[in-house]
């Protein structure tokens with residue numbers, strides 16, 4: 001029996017899991033992310049925690065296939081990060097440092113890409129080898145998996161779906177500095193922005209006439225049949241559906257997995273995305289499934305484990 005570790009490094013906590021080769025999670029725990037002094041303690045802390053766990057479980061290092069790690073930054077195939085604002089890192093050869101600290105094999109990936117791999121392995125994309133995951137959170141992230149492999153790209157920025165341009169006329173800036181990015185309309189923050197714009201000139205009665213509207217409020221109101229909320233959801237869905245149709249012309253996935261905080265709204269989201277998708281998708285790309293992510297917070301550790309286990 002071989003084992004491996006899956007590690008999901010976030011700005012406040014590091015989630016960690018011990019896995020059997022077949023995907024069974026034997027143990028899950030968290031440690032604090034110490035980002036001070038350019039995050040210099042992060043990798044030593046992870047290493048110490050893993051070595052401690054090996055001891056606690058009376059495992060042999062030879063039985064560990066390796067350590068997979070997801071980090072919030074673009075990561076090259078070699079496991080190099082050129083700066084992560086969330087972790088305080090500058091240029092860092094994460095793979096090399098972690099291998100030296102632990103004496104075990106390591107694989108490093110971008111957190112959103114790694115979460116996509118997790119959903120392909122054990123979640124909403126299970127059984128598929130060609131999949132696109134879209135994570136609708138504070139921002140919009142994503143992961144593109146082709147033939148079972150994450151698309152990393154030349155700069156480690158493959159799968160940055162949130163920054164596809166979907167509106168050439170936009171004057172407001174995206175967090176990335178461009179204008180008209182998908183993230184500006186379909187992240188939790190983007191949905192709130194759409195709602196505020198809509199409500200400025202709205203005379204109809206709506207459940208959304210409240211102090212501060214959230215993305216959740218919008219979809220709760222959609223479920224209750226609120227006309228204004230439904231129109232906001234249609235705008236959201238049009239941007240996302242058309243963006244995914246463009247993406248499908250390149251990646252041709254079998255399934256789109258929708259994750260992140262916004263996806264907690266549930267199945268109600270899917271038709272709003274699927275209808276405009278079908279209106280714009282290339283004919284050969286129309287037969288694609290839309291599924292919700294199912295692993296929640298475990299997607300990161302699962303995908304990180306899969307990164308090291310390989311196909």
Ligand SMILES: [Zn+2]
Nearest residue numbers: 163174176181
């Ligand atoms: Zn952008």
